[in-house]
Amino acid sequence: xxxxxxxxxxxxxxxxxxxxxxxxxxxxxxxxxxxxxxxxxxxxxxxxxxxxxxxxxxxxxxxxxxxxxxxxxxxxxxxxxxxxxxxxxxxxxxxxxxxxxxxxxxxxxxxxxxxxxxxxxxxxxxxxxxxxxxxxxxxxxxxxxxxxxxxxxxxxxxxxxxxxxxxxxxxxxxxxxxxxxxxxxxxxxxxxxxxxxxxxxxxxxxxxxxxxxxxxxxxxxxxxxxxxxxxxxx
Amino acid sequence: xxxxxxxxxxxxxxxxxxxxxxxxxxxxxxxxxxxxxxxxxxxxxxxxxxxxxxxxxxxxxxxxxxxxxxxxxxxxxxxxxxxxxxxxxxxxxxxxxxxxxxxxxxxxxxxxxxxxxxxxxxxxxxxxxxxxxxxxxxxxxxxxxxxxxxxxxxxxxxxxxxxxxxxxxxxxxxxxxxxxxxxxxxxxxxxxxxxxxxxxxxxxxxxxxxxxxxxxxxxxxxxxxxxxxxxxxx
Numbered sequence: 358x359x360x361x362x363x364x365x366x367x368x369x370x371x372x373x374x375x376x377x378x379x380x381x382x383x384x385x386x387x388x389x390x391x392x393x394x395x396x397x398x399x400x401x402x403x404x405x406x407x408x409x410x411x412x413x414x415x416x417x418x419x420x421x422x423x424x425x426x427x428x429x430x431x432x433x434x435x436x437x438x439x440x441x442x443x444x445x446x447x448x449x450x451x452x453x454x455x456x457x458x459x460x461x462x463x464x465x466x467x468x469x470x471x472x473x474x475x476x477x478x479x480x481x482x483x484x485x486x487x488x489x490x491x492x493x494x495x496x497x498x499x500x501x502x503x504x505x506x507x508x509x510x511x512x513x514x515x516x517x518x519x520x521x522x523x524x525x526x527x528x529x530x531x532x533x534x535x536x537x538x539x540x541x542x543x544x545x546x547x548x549x550x551x552x553x554x555x556x557x558x559x560x561x562x563x564x565x566x567x568x569x570x571x572x573x574x575x576x577x578x579x580x581x582x583x584x585x586x587x588x589x590x591x
Numbered sequence: 592x593x594x595x596x597x598x599x600x601x602x603x604x605x606x607x608x609x610x611x612x613x614x615x616x617x618x619x620x621x622x623x624x625x626x627x628x629x630x631x632x633x634x635x636x637x638x639x640x641x642x643x644x645x646x647x648x649x650x651x652x653x654x655x656x657x658x659x660x661x662x663x664x665x666x667x668x669x670x671x672x673x674x675x676x677x678x679x680x681x682x683x684x685x686x687x688x689x690x691x692x693x694x695x696x697x698x699x700x701x702x703x704x705x706x707x708x709x710x711x712x713x714x715x716x717x718x719x720x721x722x723x724x725x726x727x728x729x730x731x732x733x734x735x736x737x738x739x740x741x742x743x744x745x746x747x748x749x750x751x752x753x754x755x756x757x758x759x760x761x762x763x764x765x766x767x768x769x770x771x772x773x774x775x776x777x778x779x780x781x782x783x784x785x786x787x788x789x790x791x792x793x794x795x796x797x798x799x800x801x802x803x804x805x806x807x808x809x810x811x812x813x814x815x816x817x818x819x820x821x822x823x824x825x
Contacts, residue, residue, distance in 0.1 A: 369758035400766060401773030447770055449729075489730050494767040495683075496723050497774050502732045515761035524603035526784055527749040532634060533728040536681055539635030540731050550760055 359384065359473050360507065362484050363553035364514045366414070366445050366477035374414040374477075376551060380564070382418065384473050388440035390421040392428075396454035397446025397479040411444055435463050438472055445478025445514075448491040452483060453499035465505045478514045481548070485511035490537055490545050492530075508554075508561070509544075509591035516547030516570055531570075531578060538574045544590050545572040546581075554587065561587040593618065593707050594741065596718050597787035598748045600648070600679050600711035608648040608711075610785060614798070616652065618707050622674035624655040626662075630688035631680025631713040645678055669697050672706055679712025679748075682725040686717060687733035699739045712748045715782070719745035724771055724779050726764075742788075742795070743778075743825035750781030750804055765804075765812060772808045778824050779806040780815075788821065795821040 361377065361384055368376045385391060395407035402410075408424030415422055420440075428434035435441065441464075443451070455461050468474045468484075476484055482491050484507040488499075492515060519529040528536070534545050547570035548554070555562045563569050568580040571590065581587070595611065595618055602610045619625060629641040636644075642658030649656055654674075662668035669675065675698070677685070689695050702708045702718075710718055716725050718741040722733075726749060753763040762770070768779050781804035782788070789796045797803050802814040805824065815821070 365760050367760050369760065398770075398773070399762075401770045450770075450774075489732075490728060492728070492761060494724060494726070494771060495729055495736060496767075496771040498723075498736045502729060515759065517759060517761070525749065525751060526599050526601050526603065527726060527751070528633075528728075533730075536632075536635050536684075537728060537730040539632070540684075 358468060358507070358556050358558055359471065360468060360484070360556035361475045361553050362481040362508070362512065362556060363475070363477045364481065364516065364548040365550040368551045372414070373410065377553070378417055380553070380555070381415070381475065384475060385418055385420060385440050388420060388473055390423060390438070391415060391418075391440040391442055392425060392434055392438040393422050394425045394441065394443040394451075394480070396425070397444055397448065397451035399444070399446035407444060407446070411442060415442070431458050431460055432463050435460060435467055438467065440473040441467065442475040443477075443480030443483065445480055447496060448479040448482045448488050448493045449495050449497050449499055451479045452488050452502070452504060453497045455483070456500040461503075461505060465507065468505065468507050481512050481514050484508050486543050487511060487541075489541060489543075490534060507556070510587070511543050511545045513545050513547045516549045531572075534572045538572065542574055546570075546587065546590070547572065552583075559588070561590075563587060592703060592741065592790050592792055593705065594702060594718070594790035595709050595787050596715040596742070596746065596790060597709070597711045598715065598750065598782040599784040602785045606648070607644065611787070612651055614787070614789070615649070615709065618709060619652055619654060619674050622654060622707055624657060624672075625649060625652075625674040625676055626659060626668060626672040627656050628659045628675065628677040628685075628714070630659070631678055631682065631685035633678070633680035641678060641680075645676060649676070665692050665694055666697050669694060669701055672701065674707040675701065676709040677711075677714030677717065679714055681730060682713040682716045682722050682727045683729050683731050683733055685713045686722055686736070686738060687731045689717070690734040695737075695739060699741065702739065702741050715746050715748050718742050720777050721745060721775075723775060723777075724768060741790070744821070745777050745779045747779050747781045750783045765806075768806045772806065776808055780804075780821065780824070781806065786817075793822070795824075797821060
């Protein structure tokens with residue numbers, strides 16, 4: 358495996374994908390073309406507009422970026438791709454499209470094999486066992502919540518620490534993830550904006566400047582520092 | 592109909608249900624007993640613990656509070672209730688239990704008839720046409736997202752205005768609701784904490800000190816002031 362699984366596409370004060378330029382040069386080094394999966398449609402934008410945004414964000418690589426929606430046969434396009442990027446947006450919308458086009462299995466196999474894969478936000482969420490720990494609004498009803506299972510745990514992207522000054526009574530992110538553990542055993546990685554997981558054949562390393570918050574049913578939540586391995590987390 | 596559909600059970604700096612004491616005295620005036628639906632399990636607490644919390648929050652009324660989980664036949668208990676309170680928590684968990692016990696129809700009929708109904712947060716969400724606009728994490732997979740349809744629109748409880756100082760790149764609430772409108776026509780009421788809808792046979796009135804934010808597919812989001820009627824919103 359050869360993946361970057363990132364909390365967000367964009368960090369505060371910088372452009373789309375800018376903070377990931379160095380690792381993306383390495384990730385996509387051997388690919389001539391990058392297949393972009395635009396199904397998550399952030400803000401409801403079209404597949405075409407979203408693919409153009411990805412194309413501009415990846416322009417520093419000087420590679421061709423092709424939207425999956427432009428291809429004649431989605432399964433074949435994924436099977437033949439050397440590099441794939443699934444962009445963020447709404448995880449329910451993304452997963453719904455992957456189910457309806459029967460793409461979960463083929464995408465899983467390509468990532469488990471040798472494709473260079475970039476996921477951001479919703480595109481990272483789907484690398485976990487399920488999408489039960491997305492932050493997104495359930496604006497469509499997908500056929501299931503099981504996702505790619507590239508990782509043996511779940512991702513919570515855009516992880517946010519509780520704001521001690523808040524007067525809002527809605528649940529904190531930590532409370533939500535702890536509620537998840539009332540019904541599920543799967544470990545959850547709260548991945549803060551600016552963090553990513555570097556997945557290779559033999560390891561999963563936390564990258565970026567920030568620690569990640571780890572939630573397991575058997576113990577109190579704890580922090581994991583950059584450079585640490587998550588390969589045994591489940 | 593005779594309902595209070597509230598954004599939250601608790602506002603900052605006050606106790607559980609305290610800010611609703613005056614309208615609840617009126618709502619539950621004629622009931623000897625209140626049937627509490629504890630299925631949303633906030634923080635994963637048990638039905639028993641949650642019912643005790645509701646009992647304590649409603650103690651000022653001097654009525655008996657019975658948890659639905661304590662009754663032998665859920666459908667009969669709802670059919671025979673004169674007053675029902677559905678507490679907040681996780682909307683996916685609540686809706687899942689309502690589907691699995693086949694209670695949506697009987698609850699809908701009792702509310703449309705003459706039961707005095709209180710909903711807070713998740714218990715208000717289910718009064719809309721669907722749960723597509725919940726803020727909750729999808730920690731379980733319910734058989735569907737259709738809900739009671741007591742209202743001709745959807746509720747977004749705990750509505751939060753964007754924080755202009757935030758460095759977080761996750762979606763704002765408004766962005767999420769606008770994404771919902773890419774796939775759905777249903778109007779959405781962003782109900783701020785401290786606001787509630789007073790539903791009677793002939794009207795739906797916004798109550799509390801704050802305005803509500805209204806989202807429709809056909810126009811820009813706008814504010815509706817306390818005292819305004821939402822009976823024609825759809």
